[in-house]
Amino acid sequence: MTQEWNDRKTWMSLLAKVPVEALALAWDEADLGPDYRWLRRPETGAVMVRGRMGGTGLPFNLGEMTVTRCALELADGGAVGHGYVQGRDKGHAERAALCDALMQTEARGAVVETILTPLATQAAQVKGQRAERAAATKVDFFTMVRGE
Amino acid sequence: MYVAVKGGEAAIDNAHAWLASERRGDTDVAELSIAQIREQLSLAVNRVMAEGSLYDPDLAALAIKQARGDLIEAIFLIRAYRTTLPRFGLSNAIETADMACDRRISATFKDLPGGQVLGPTFDYTHRLLDFALAAEGGERPEVATRPADPAPMPHVTGFLNRDDLIEQEPVGDDTPSDLTREPLEFPATRALRLQSLSRGDEGFVLSMAYSTQRGYGRNHPFVGELRVGTVAVEMDIPELGFAVEIGEVQVTECETVNQFAGSKTEKPKFTRGYGLCFGHTERKAISMALVDRALRWKELGEDNVGAPAQDEEFVLSHSDNIQASGFLEHIKLPHYVDFQSELELVRKLRAEVERSQTAPTQEAAE
Known part of the structure; x- marks a missing residue:
């Protein structure tokens, strides 16, 4: 799978949804570890998730989900990274923000190669596997032919 | 007369310690992990998230463990927790x-x-107990796949x-x-x-x-x-x-x-x-x-x-x-003073009935 990674939204969205352990492993693997200072330390809060009446109509409040966010600035060059991730893991938000910041620097290639691409591939595999399992439970109808 | 009372501190502490021990159950049986609850009791986790109105499978699993499987108690724990969270905002409506x-x-x-x-799905199952699940160490069954239709x-x-x-x-x-x-x-x-x-x-x-x-x-x-x-x-x-x-x-x-x-x-x-x-x-x-x-x-x-x-x-x-x-369960908590006043009232009413019953007979005797 080749992906362009031109859009900040694309990588932030991926980083928000990846499993905590998977990102931690990939981050350690990448061994980038830049110096940074916090603009906003990681904090956990809630986001109200909304649905639409009838799936397409006016919005209503469905319920909340936990989200952890943070913002930081790299010591070298001053790129600012934001992390908004699902769940309560502060390390997850920190690594997501670091990736976001590094994507704006010369380290971009390393982040894409060792973190984003493998994580996107994993996510696509997981999604694909569920879709294949669902497809196997799709009903094939047979028309009954009445006796001759 | 209203007499302020306090007490029960030691009893409450001991009750909670016993609760914790009952929660753990027989220590010869392995302890449940949060991940086990999340993965193997996922429909209980889903109910707690839906009614707790907070999507976080690990938290819901923790709540179920803490509540000893009492799902309404678990939902209560989630509702209480969510009030401590700052609200970051509103999502766009999901598609x-x-x-x-x-x-x-x-x-x-x-x-x-x-x-x-x-x-x-549980649909089309026969709803017969599957005793094979009672045996431990069962393998995860193979799941059929078919190319997905995009x-x-x-x-x-x-x-x-x-x-x-x-x-x-x-x-x-x-x-x-x-x-x-x-x-x-x-x-x-x-x-x-x-x-x-x-x-x-x-x-x-x-x-x-x-x-x-x-x-x-x-x-x-x-x-x-x-x-x-x-x-x-x-x-x-x-x-x-x-x-x-x-x-x-x-x-x-x-x-x-x-x-x-x-x-x-x-x-x-x-x-x-x-x-x-x-x-x-x-x-x-x-x-x-x-x-x-x-x-x-x-x-x-x-x-x-x-x-x-x-x-x-x-x-x-x-x-x-x-x-x-x-609201329902609060009535099991001490209502000593309320009840004392009811008790006094019922005694007074009974005494009145007694008086009215004895009075005519006295009259008749005279």
């Missing part, structure tokens, strides 16, 4: 049309684009809409009022009713829905579509100036197609009920859709037949199991 469906069935159309996808799965109501056979949902992006921020007032908007039903007690909402099927506000529902799967949650990030996906949630959505509304001037059309809940919670989502439809009698110009499921004040005021159990 259930883009759901990655694990399951998608329609009871109204056999051949529909995307097909009937059963998913991991074609979209449109909403069933979408193609009924095309032929103008079903009422259209009004569209817009108004910010809906929020139960968790403002007290519930009547008449409630449909947005508030749906929020309330989505976090309402499954048993209560199920019973209300069942009552409509049995004739108390009948609304002739068909399950137009039931889908279970994951959807991305997107939120506008103010400091960035654009929206990003901040996560992914599993939801169950039920759309019912119900009997007609029309008039002399307007051709009859199907009407709709809607259910949407966190997690794989299909009994709840179907129930929600039926009750939503029953509560819509006024906007559809139907008669109020006096059925409980049509009475939004009755339904919404009693659907929350945390409010209900809070």
Whole structure:
């Protein structure tokens, strides 16, 4: 799978949804570890998730989900990274923000190669596997032919 | 006379210590981990998330462990926890049309684009206890796969809409009022009713829905579509100036197609009920859709037949199991002073009856 990674939204969205352990492993693997200072330390809060009446109509409040966010600035060059991730893991938000910041620097290639691409591939595999399992439970109808 | 008393501190501490030990149970049996609950009791986790109104599987699993499997107690723990969280904002409305469906069935159309996808369902099982599960060390069964069809799965109501056979949902992006921020007032908007039903007690909402099927506000529902799967949650990030996906949630959505509304001037059309809940919670989502439809009698110009499921004040005021159990269970806490006054009153009344009974006999004796 080749992906362009031109859009900040694309990588932030991926980083928000990846499993905590998977990102931690990939981050350690990448061994980038830049110096940074916090603009906003990681904090956990809630986001109200909304649905639409009838799936397409006016919005209503469905319920909340936990989200952890943070913002930081790299010591070298001053790129600012934001992390908004699902769940309560502060390390997850920190690594997501670091990736976001590094994507704006010369380290971009390393982040894409060792973190984003493998994580996107994993996510696509997981999604694909569920879709294949669902497809196997799709009903094939047979028309009954009445006796001759 | 009112005498202030205090006490029970040591008894309470000891009771809680014993509770913790009972929670653990026999120490010769391995302790449950949060991950085990999350992975192996996932439908309990889903119910706690839906009614706790907070999507976080690990927290729900922790709550179930702490509550010794008492799901309403677990929901209480989640509700209490969520009040401690700062609110970062509101998501954009999730797009259930883009759901990655694990399951998608329609009871109204056999051949529909995307097909009937059963998913991991209890339907068509024989409901016989499977003693093989009692044996430990069972292998995870192989799951069949088939190449997935990348074609979209449109909403069933979408193609009924095309032929103008079903009422259209009004569209817009108004910010809906929020139960968790403002007290519930009547008449409630449909947005508030749906929020309330989505976090309402499954048993209560199920019973209300069942009552409509049995004739108390009948609304002739068909399950137009039931889908279970994951959807991305997107939120506008103010400091960035654009929206990003901040996560992914599993939801169950039920759309019912119900009997007609029309008039002399307007051709009859199907009407709709809607259910949407966190997690794989299909009994709840179907129930929600039926009750939503029953509560819509006024906007559809139907008669109020006096059925409980049509009475939004009755339904919404009693659907929350945390409010209900809070009020119910508080009566087991000490009410010594209240009861003392009742006791005095009943004694006084008895004495009056006694006096009136003895007085005439004395008169007669004289």
